[in-house]
Amino acid sequence: MIRALWTASSGMIAQQTNIDIISNNLANVNTVGYKKSRAQFQDLLYQTIRAAGSTTAQGSMNPTGLQVGHGVRLISTSKSYEQGDVMQTGNALDLMIEGDGFFQLLLPDGTIGYTRDGNFKIDGEGRIVNNDGYILQPELWIPENATDVIVGSDGTVSVILAGEEMPQEIGQIELARFLNPEGLINIGRNIVRPSLASGEIQYGTAGMEGFGTIAQGYLEMSNVKVVEEMVNLIVAQRAYEVNSKAIQAADEMLQTANNLRR
Known part of the structure; x- marks a missing residue:
């Protein structure tokens, strides 16, 4: 008993x-x-x-x-x-990955963190950062005289400068993915880190080789029902x-x- x-x-x-x-x-x-x-x-x-x-x-x-x-x-x-719900914001630096992949962020300790949170901002130096100021990798600088930012579905970032009509390409957002994303370690702040269980990190261009595409002006919300x-x-x-x-x-x-x- x-x-x-x-x-x-x-x-x-x-x-x-x-x-x-x-x-x-x-x-x-x-x-x-x-x-x-x-x-x-x-x-x-x-x-x-x-x-x-x-x-x-x-x-x-x-x-x-x-x-x-x-x-x-x-x-x-x-x-x-699985993909979360879509919220349209219209903000130029709100980005959503449609499909597989993670954005890369430079953490304060010098390592790289990975996130699905595409709510980005521009810091005082013109770099694209997240809400905590972690720099998007590879680094992208937005010129001071830029009037608009355009992000293509393949991650190509272009800007329209004051007095000009044609966009000027300044760089490209690179995505990362993992063989076993369930093996990633959650560290809070919408960021995960790799572990031995998550497998080798794969890098690539959005929309190619199985990576998801990037949608500008949208955010991927939680997939909680x-x-x-x-x-x-x-x-x-x-x-x-x-x-x-x-x-x-x-x-x-x-x-x-x-x-x-x-």
Whole structure:
């Protein structure tokens, strides 16, 4: 009976963490480029009381075994990299990747971070940066006398200078992608970093060799579906309650046994 207490408690702990993950998804429903997470569970060790296929005293074979499990644990969280909803902004430096790929950002420690958040700005030196001031890689400078910025679907960046009508090309945005994007490490600020599990980094031009195209004046919003997360929240809550009922039932059975009198 003590086994039931610990087994059910492991279920409560797992569902509590599951609700934490669902809550984070709901909190980021309006975060640009956010990718929803999903909890994945794994059953724990089993106590084998009778092995399947063992021989009985009569020389026959047991067709089934007798095993008792010891609960559940949260084994991992996986990210869904399906395309998020599209929001039209009309801003020249709002960029969205339609398909596979990440923008590259120079982080303060000198390493490169990767993001799907295409909400860019221009800093005091004319460089294209994100909301935290991290510089888009490769670096692009917008001239002071530029009146408009044009970004092509292949990432080509052009500007129209004051007094001129024809655009002048100043550079190109390079995209990166990974064999296993679910292996990326989330560090916050809409940025991920590679790991050994994410595989080798591949660089390329938007719209070529499987990379997505770039849409100017649009942002990719979160791919969180509120209704789906609310259903998951209800299921997790009910699972938590059921495990608490199992603990109560085990406790009542122990109490009954404790109250036996000869």
